[in-house]
Amino acid sequence: xxxxxxxxxxxxxxxxxxxxxxxxxxxxxxxxxxxxxxxxxxxxxxxxxxxxxxxxxxxxxxxxxxxxxxxxxxxxxxxxxxxxxxxxxxxxxxxxxxxxxxxxxxxxxxxxxxxxxxxxxxxxxxxxxxxxxxxxxxxxxxxxxxxxxxxx
Numbered sequence: 001x002x003x004x005x006x007x008x009x010x011x012x013x014x015x016x017x018x019x020x021x022x023x024x025x026x027x028x029x030x031x032x033x034x035x036x037x038x039x040x041x042x043x044x045x046x047x048x049x050x051x052x053x054x055x056x057x058x059x060x061x062x063x064x065x066x067x068x069x070x071x072x073x074x075x076x077x078x079x080x081x082x083x084x085x086x087x088x089x090x091x092x093x094x095x096x097x098x099x100x101x102x103x104x105x106x107x108x109x110x111x112x113x114x115x116x117x118x119x120x121x122x123x124x125x126x127x128x129x130x131x132x133x134x135x136x137x138x139x140x141x142x143x144x145x146x147x148x149x150x151x152x
Contacts, residue, residue: 007101008078011126015052015076017152018043018130025060028143035144037062039070043150050078053088082107085122099124118142127151 002010022040027033041058056072073088082100086093097109099122107124114120118139125132130151137144 004081004101008082011083011101011107011124011131012052012078014126014131015054016045016047018045018054018150019152021056021058021148021150023060023146023148026145026147028145030143032141033144034062034064041070052076082110085109096120097122 020040020042022038024038025035027036037060039058039060041056044055044057046053046055052075054072054074054076056070056074058070060068060070062068071089075086075088075093077084077086079098082098084098085096087096088094096113097111097120099107100110101107105126109121109123112119112121116139118137121136123134123136125134127149130149133148133150135144135146135148137146
């Protein structure tokens, strides 16, 4: 397994190639959100030194038929141990967590992000064409699993 700094550089170079995504929402039995379906979109990159902004625009098709336009901004920042991930959709960036490389080749959030009563964490896995990012969200009304596939 390559050293942490080599893995950070490898992920960083991959992030710079991404221009599209697909995703699927698979709610668990305890979910009360009705956020079940699939979507896709494009990613525009904005890079500043050790920061990359993923500006995402796309759509999400709910299983019951409604289609929703989506807009998101994720901010990736290099750190000594991995990559920090923040969310920037509603103004000032909100720090989510640090993704740290694992011995099995994945990248996992070291801690969970807490938003009111909901807990968010993620796992990133490199693929042949980009990477998969799986969000896990748990809370009083949420048991969500969002599976993103980013590619160029």
